[in-house]
Amino acid sequence: MHPSKVRVYVFNWSTFVMVLGILASLYFHISTQNNIADRDKENRENERNNIRTMFAYEISYNQSNLRLLEGTKNAGFDKEKCQAEICTASLVELNVFAGIRLMILNSLRDDVYTIYLPQIYLLEPQEVSLIMNYYYSQKELLQSSKAIQIGLAQNRDNKKWLEEKTYLLTHSFENEYLLGEQILSMYKAYIPDELVNKR
Numbered sequence: 034m035h036p037s038k039v040r041v042y043v044f045n046w047s048t049f050v051m052v053l054g055i056l057a058s059l060y061f062h063i064s065t066q067n068n069i070a071d072r073d074k075e076n077r078e079n080e081r082n083n084i085r086t087m088f089a090y091e092i093s094y095n096q097s098n099l100r101l102l103e104g105t106k107n108a109g110f111d112k113e114k115c116q117a118e119i120c121t122a123s124l125v126e127l128n129v130f131a132g133i134r135l136m137i138l139n140s141l142r143d144d145v146y147t148i149y150l151p152q153i154y155l156l157e158p159q160e161v162s163l164i165m166n167y168y169y170s171q172k173e174l175l176q177s178s179k180a181i182q183i184g185l186a187q188n189r190d191n192k193k194w195l196e197e198k199t200y201l202l203t204h205s206f207e208n209e210y211l212l213g214e215q216i217l218s219m220y221k222a223y224i225p226d227e228l229v230n231k232r
Contacts, residue, residue, distance in 0.1 A: 081155050082223070088164060089220040091145040095171070096213045098137050099206065105130075125202045127195045131185055138178040138206075143168055160219070167212040174205040 102125055125134050146168045153161055181198045188194040217224065 077155065080152070084149050084152060084155060085160070085220055086223040087145045087149060089217065089223040091142055092167065092213050092216050092220075093224055095141045096210070096217060098140060099210045099213065102134055102137055102206070103210070125199065125206050127181070127185070127199045127202070131189075131195075132182070135178050135182040135185070138202075139175065139182065141171055141175060141209075143171060163212060163216050163219070167209070167216055170205065170209045170212055174202070174209050177202055177205055 125138065127134070146164070153164065156164070177198075181202060184194070184198075188198075
């Protein structure tokens with residue numbers, strides 16, 4: 034070999050350190066981005082669970098009122114005055130206790146819905162659909178209940194009016210009750226055991 038053709042490679046430490054620094058900073062950047070993404074995902078899930086918990090509590094409260102009405106539907110019901118073949122009390126029979134029943138219906142809450150409506154998009158589509166249907170049904174039930182409460186004093190002896198309004202209220206009540214039960218069965222992990230056991 035000719036001496037002029039021999040190349041001597043000198044190891045350049047500064048270049049090596051620079052390349053190593055670039056690789057280390059790239060690794061830390063990617064690692065940080067992954068940690069941020071994981072933390073964001075965890076925060077979103079925590080926020081979802083908080084929203085679910087709030088809805089579960091409010092709907093559980095409302096359901097306890099509806100269950101009270103269902104459990105006392107025979108109170109004040111006079112089977113002897115019934116003219117139908119199959120005579121059963123309606124879920125919200127407008128009889129002697131109509132004022133109390135309407136007062137219980139009018140105590141249903143929608144505060145959580147009002148507060149968390151802007152964040153409801155965080156939930157799964159099925160949850161959003163059920164919750165929206167539940168509160169839409171509640172709105173109809175409350176509107177009917179309040180209108181009946183206003184007209185009750187003038188129509189207390191009007192049997193036809195009472196029957197029509199009982200039918201209307203019962204239909205809205207059943208819809209609200211079934212939707213509430215669906216949501217609570219879906220959200221049972223977010224309700225304390227003492228509330229679950231009351232069901």
